[in-house]
Amino acid sequence: MASTLPVAAGVSLKPEHYAAILETDPGVGFLEVHAENFFCAGGPRHRYLTAFRERYPLSIHGVGLSLGGAQAPDALHLARLRELLLRYQPQAFSEHLAWCRGPRGYLNDLLPLPYTRASLALVTGHVDQVQNALGRRILIENPATYLRFRAEEMSEAAFLTELVAATGCGLLLDLNNVHVCAVNHGHDALDYLRALPLASVGEIHLAGHARQVAPDGHALLIDSHDAPVDAAVWALYEHCLALTGPLPTLVEWDSSLPDWEVLHAEAGKAQRRIDAAPRASRGIAA
Numbered sequence: 357m358a359s360t361l362p363v364a365a366g367v368s369l370k371p372e373h374y375a376a377i378l379e380t381d382p383g384v385g386f387l388e389v390h391a392e393n394f395f396c397a398g399g400p401r402h403r404y405l406t407a408f409r410e411r412y413p414l415s416i417h418g419v420g421l422s423l424g425g426a427q428a429p430d431a432l433h434l435a436r437l438r439e440l441l442l443r444y445q446p447q448a449f450s451e452h453l454a455w456c457r458g459p460r461g462y463l464n465d466l467l468p469l470p471y472t473r474a475s476l477a478l479v480t481g482h483v484d485q486v487q488n489a490l491g492r493r494i495l496i497e498n499p500a501t502y503l504r505f506r507a508e509e510m511s512e513a514a515f516l517t518e519l520v521a522a523t524g525c526g527l528l529l530d531l532n533n534v535h536v537c538a539v540n541h542g543h544d545a546l547d548y549l550r551a552l553p554l555a556s557v558g559e560i561h562l563a564g565h566a567r568q569v570a571p572d573g574h575a576l577l578i579d580s581h582d583a584p585v586d587a588a589v590w591a592l593y594e595h596c597l598a599l600t601g602p603l604p605t606l607v608e609w610d611s612s613l614p615d616w617e618v619l620h621a622e623a624g625k626a627q628r629r630i631d632a633a634p635r636a637s638r639g640i641a642a
Contacts (some may be wrong), residue, residue: 357414357559358448358492358494358525358526358556358602359447359448359526359559360362360413360447360448361385361386361413361415361447361494361558361559361604362385362386362413362447362604363385363602363603363604363630364384364385364386364604364627364630365384365385365605365606365607365623365624365626365627365630366384366386366387366388366413366415366604366605366606366607366623367384367387367606367607367609367620367622367623368387368388368606368607368608368609368610368619369387369388369405369408369485369514370559370609370610370613371404372616373613373615373616373619374404375495376391376616377408377616378408378472380525380616381411382588382616382620384412384620384623385413385604385605385623385627386413386414386415386447386521386604386606387408387412387414387415387496388414388415388416388417388606388608389405389416389417390414390415390416390417390418390419391413391417391418391419391420391440391449392418392419392420394396394437394440395437395440395475398409398441399416402479404526405444407550407621409420409444409629413446413539414439414444414446415446415447415448415449415450415606416441416444416446416448416449416450416510417450417451417528418437418449418451418452419451419452419466420433420456420457420462421433421434421437421452421482421486422454422455422456422457422462423452423453423454423455423479423482423486423496423510424453424454424455424467424468424469424475424478424479424482425455425457425458425482425607426455426458426478427457427458428461428481428482428484428485428621429482429486429489429564430457434486434489434490435487437490437612438489441490441492448495448496448558448559448561448604449490449492449495449496449624450494450496450528450559451467451486451494451495451496451497452496452497452499452622453469453479453495453496453497453498453516453519454466454467454468454469454499455467455469456561464465466496466499467496467522468499468501468503468547470500470505470508471505471508471509471510471511471512471515471519472505472507472508472509472510473509475515475568475590476501476510476515476518476519476522477627479519479521480519480522480523483519483523483525484495484523486525487523487524487525491597493524493525493526494525494526494545495525495526495527495528495559496499496513496516496519496526496527496528497527497528497529497530497533497561498512498516498527498529498530498533499530499532499533499537499540499569500529500530500532500536500541500577500579501535501537501577502540502576502578504541507601510553512537512548512549513548513551513552516552516553517551517552517553520553520556521553525556526556526557526558527552527556527557527558528557528558528559528561529552529554529559529560529561529596529603530560530561530563531560531561531562531587531589531592531593531596532561532562532563532565532579532589532631533561533563533579534548534549534585534592535565535577535579535586535589535592536565536578538580539575539576539577540576540577543547545592546592549592549596549599550599553561554599554600557600557603558602558603558604559604559605559606560593560596560603560604560606561605561606561610562585562587562590562593562605562606562607562608562609562622562626563579563580563581563607563609563610564580564582564583564585564590564609565577565578565579565586565589566578566580566582566583569626575632580611581608581609581610581611581612582609582611583612584618584622585607585622585625585626590625590629591625594629594633595604595629597629597633597634598633598634601633601634601635602633602635603632604629605626605630607619607622607623607626609622
C-alpha cells in the first residue's frame with residue numbers, strides 16, 4: 357500500500373502544539389512530520405514522537421531526497437530514512453517532485469525540474485531506488501512552481517501520470533500547489549485535476565499561500581504555509597472530492613504558527629467536507 361492513512365483530516369505536528377495535543381487528545385485523523393527533523397538517535401524529539409505515534413496514525417513527509425536531481429539519492433540520507441520508517445511504521449511516506457541537492461551539498465529549497473523525457477527517466481530511476489530501499493510504495497507530491505522551462509516536452513499532469521505507471525508509486529495531491537501553479541502559469545486547475553491518475557492519490561494536502569505582484573503586474577502566489585487555507589483552495593478541494601470521494605487530508609501550517617485551536621478548527625473544516633463528500637468515486641489505489 358502507498359498509504360493506509362484513515363480517511364480523515366490530519367494536521368502537521370509542530371513542537372509548539374505538543375502540549376496542547378497531549379493534554380486535550382483532540383479528534384484528528386492523523387499527524388504528519390518532516391522526516392529530516394528526526395534524523396537523530398534519541399532525545400526529546402523521539403520521546404514526543406513515540407508518545408504521539410502510540411495515539412495517532414502517522415504520515416512522514418520527506419523534504420531531502422532530491423528525487424528530481426541529477427545525482428542519485430544520497431545513500432546516508434536513505435539509510436537514515438529507512439531506519440526512521442522501520443522505527444515508527446507510518447501509514448504513509450511521501451516526498452516531493454523536486455530537487456534540492458547539487459555537487460556542493462543541500463540547498464534550502466525545493467527546486468523545479470523540466471518535464472522532459474530525460475527528466476522522467478531520471479526521476480523514475482530515483483523513485484524505483486527509493487522504493488526498493490525502503491521496501492514500500494511512496495507518495496510523490498506535485499510541486500508549487502514559479503517558472504516554466506522552454507525545453508518542456510509534456511505537462512506536469514502527464515509527467516506524474518507516466519511516473520505512476522512506470523514505478524507504481526502513489527500521489528500526494530497538494531491542492532494549494534495546484535491552485536498556486538494555476539494562477540502563476542495561467543492554466544485551469546480543474547483541467548489539471550482531471551488529467552491526473554486520481555485513483556493513485558493516497559493523501560491530500562491543504563495549506564495557505566501568500567499573494568505578491570510580479571514585475572509584469574500579474575498576481576504571483578507563493579506556497580508559504582503560513583496562513584489559513586484560502587477560499588479558492590477550499591472550493592478546489594470540494595471539486596476534487598467530488599471526483600475522488602473522501603481521502604486522507606492534511607492541513608499544513610509550517611510557519612507563523614497559530615494557536616492550536618486555530619489549526620484544529622482548520623482540520624475541522626476539512627473533516628466536514630470529507631464527511632459530506634460522495635462515496636462513489638474512482639477510489640484509492642491499493
